[in-house]
Amino acid sequence: MREYDLSNARWSRSSHSNGEGGDCVEVADGVPGVVPVRDSKVPDGAVLVVGAPVWAEFVGA
Numbered sequence: 001m002r003e004y005d006l007s008n009a010r011w012s013r014s015s016h017s018n019g020e021g022g023d024c025v026e027v028a029d030g031v032p033g034v035v036p037v038r039d040s041k042v043p044d045g046a047v048l049v050v051g052a053p054v055w056a057e058f059v060g061a
Contacts, residue, residue, distance in 0.1 A: 001029050002049075004031055004034070004036065004049060006028060006031070006036055006047060009028035009029075009030070009031070009036060010028060010029050010030060011026040011027070011028050011038070011043070012026060012028075012042075013025075013038075013040050014026070014027075014029055015022035023041065024039070024041065025037055025038070025040060026030075026038050026039075026040045026043075028047065031049075033051065033052050034049050034050060034051055034052055034055075035049070035050050035051075035052055036048070036049050036050075037049075037050060037055075038048040
């Protein structure tokens with residue numbers, strides 16, 4: 001399993017966020033080849049790391 005240093009990651013919240021603590025995801029930019037994804041309500045929780053091509057397919061669907 002590969003580990004990524006996300007301590008300086010720039011997280012962006014989903015545009016579908018309702019701004020009131022609803023169900024939201026955040027993604028981090030700047031990690032080559034992958035897209036880290038986390039629950040915005042639990043920023044210190046687990047992070048799912050998805051391959052960039054897989055993420056692009058998911059977003060495009």
